[in-house]
Amino acid sequence: MPTEDGLAREFEVQRDHLHAVAYRMLGSPSEADDAVQETWLRLARHDVEDVRNLPGWLTTVVSRICLDMLRGRAARREEPLDHPPRLDSGAEENEPEREAVLIESVGRALLVVLDRLGPDERVAFVLHDLFAVPFDEIGPIVGRTAPTAKKLASRARQRVRGVDVTAGPELAAQRHVVEAFLRAARSGDLDRLLSVLAPDVVRTADAAALPAGVATTVRGAGSVAAETVLLQRRSQVAALALVEGHPGIVVAPRGRLLLALTVTVHGDRVAGYRVTADPSRLRGLPISLLPC
Missing domain, CATH: 3.10.450.50 (Nuclear Transport Factor 2; Chain: A,)
Structure with a gap:
């Protein structure tokens, strides 16, 4: 069984990947940070002796945390803590540098469209289409069968890419x-x-x-x-x-x-x-x- 220091080193290797997954799911750097930190806490409490694929286990855990956060946000009908400025605030151009880099890496338009998806659709789409996670792994994360998870991702894909539109x-x-x-x-x-x-x-x-x-x-x-x-x-x-x-x-x-x-x-x-x-x-x- 890895020592705590060994686990910490292995987690740090995966940190950037976990944050990338969480950011695309949540659209908020601070919430993504929280999700990654909670993933570390769960790892530290978990008996990892039976974990054969630590990167996959960590991706599953951070995805479930993000899904819970998205569902909670939808239930409260609230914006995340770092919501956009008011129209009259004059602060639109004052994005922190780190956040501006994240947005550039993902794409501002993609973040807008992802934010319009339901929690389960968003998680299924992000995991499959952006990180190539197979549906038999996505199904348990969203509490669905693999075929249903595939339908969720397909429905999300239609909304992200639009329907009946060709690049003519x-x-x-x-x-x-x-x-x-x-x-x-x-x-x-x-x-x-x-x-x-x-x-x-x-x-x-x-x-x-x-x-x-x-x-x-x-x-x-x-x-x-x-x-x-x-x-x-x-x-x-x-x-x-x-x-x-x-x-x-x-x-x-x-x-x-x-x-x-x-x-x-x-x-x-x-x-x-x-x-x-x-x-x-x-x-x-x-x-x-x-x-x-």
């Missing part, structure tokens, strides 16, 4: 325009924005998405571009996603959905976009990953 030429062309729009917004370059906006572009938005006194509808490239420059900081925590079946943009500080932009493209210009910020409307908005 039209989608690629729309994506190119939306990418150009996002790049221009991030740069704060008025001329670049004007080059990608149609002259008669229309921007509509929920009032909650806007600073006080800004109209919910703005018309004309000049007015829309000037406003977009003023909102430049939010574009720093934005990513491309499929919004209502078309290339759009999600604004997600700390990987949590704050705003969604449904973009209309005509030719090589943005003809209009709608900003959704109301939480109830955001929950019902179809969002998935853009196909590669």
Whole structure:
């Protein structure tokens, strides 16, 4: 039986992997840290003499801990402790460096979509599709049979990737325009924005998405571009996603959905976009990953 020091060394070898699993399941660095720490405590209390595959055992334990946390979060209908800032806080761009690196490694849009899955779906999808854990190991973690776990992952996969969407030429062309729009917004370059906006572009938005006194509808490239420059900081925590079946943009500080932009493209210009910020409307908005 390994000594406590030996167990600690073996655990440290697995720590980064366990944190990667926990972060993708929970979407919160601090909660992922808690899950990994609880995994260590359970290891320290467990008689590991009968554990033949320690990495697999640790992955199972951290997954069950995360599942319990996700189920508890869903039951309370609460955000995690490190929830995104309020729309009016001005803190969207102030992601801690470690968290920004984590988000970059996973993908901001993927975190947004994973957060819309049910606890069991999320765990099954993350374990199978992101970490290649077989379904006969996932089933006991979520308390289901292997075939049922496979169905959970399949249902999650459809929501993550969207249904009946193929990466055809039209989608690629729309994506190119939306990418150009996002790049221009991030740069704060008025001329670049004007080059990608149609002259008669229309921007509509929920009032909650806007600073006080800004109209919910703005018309004309000049007015829309000037406003977009003023909102430049939010574009720093934005990513491309499929919004209502078309290339759009999600604004997600700390990987949590704050705003969604449904973009209309005509030719090589943005003809209009709608900003959704109301939480109830955001929950019902179809969002998935853009196909590669």
